[in-house]
Amino acid sequence: MTNERYLIVSYFVCAALAIALGVVVYLTLRRSFAGVAEAAPGKGLPSMLKRLLPCGLVLPALFGFVSVSYQSCDRTTYTEIVASRGYLVAKNQEQISSILLSILVAVLFWNLVGLLILRFANGGRDESKVRQMDD
Numbered sequence: 001m002t003n004e005r006y007l008i009v010s011y012f013v014c015a016a017l018a019i020a021l022g023v024v025v026y027l028t029l030r031r032s033f034a035g036v037a038e039a040a041p042g043k044g045l046p047s048m049l050k051r052l053l054p055c056g057l058v059l060p061a062l063f064g065f066v067s068v069s070y071q072s073c074d075r076t077t078y079t080e081i082v083a084s085r086g087y088l089v090a091k092n093q094e095q096i097s098s099i100l101l102s103i104l105v106a107v108l109f110w111n112l113v114g115l116l117i118l119r120f121a122n123g124g125r126d127e128s129k130v131r132q133m134d135d
Contacts, residue, residue, distance in 0.1 A: 003084070007070075007088055014095045015062075015065055017099065018099045021100070021103060022057045022058030023057075023058060025106075026053060026058065029053070029110070030053060030054075033053055036117055037117065039118060049117075056106055057103065060102040061106075064095075064099040067102075068091060068095045070091055075087065
C-alpha cells in the first residue's frame with residue numbers, strides 16, 4: 001500500500017473510530033444520565049438534556065479528530081506529508097489521542113451538568129443539615 005493510499009484509508013478509519021467511540025460512550029452513559037436528567041427541574045429540561053447527550057459526546061470526538069493538522073513546520077506540501085509512513089502513523093496516533101482527550105473533556109462536562117442538576121433538584125438544600133435539625 002502506498003503512503004498516499006495509507007493516508008486516505010487511515011483518515012477514514014480514524015473518522016469512523018471517532019464516531020464509534022462517541023457512540024459507545026453515549027450508549028454506556030445514557031441510562032444513568034437519563035436518571036439524573038429526570039431529576040432536573042422543569043417540564044422540558046429532562047427531555048432536552050437526554051436529546052443533547054448523544055450530540056454532546058459524538059461531536060467533541062469528531063472535533064478532536066479534525067483538530068489534528070497534517071501540516072507542520074517542516075512539512076507543508078502534500079508531497080512532503082505523504083513522503084514518510086512514520087509521519088503518517090504519528091499523525092494517526094495524534095488523532096486518536098485527540099479524540100480520546102475530547103471525549104474525556106465531554107464526559108467531564110456532562111458530569112458537571114449532572115452535578116448541577118442534582119444540586120438544584122433538591123432546591124439547593126443540604127439534606128444532612130435538614131435531618132440534623134429535625135432530630
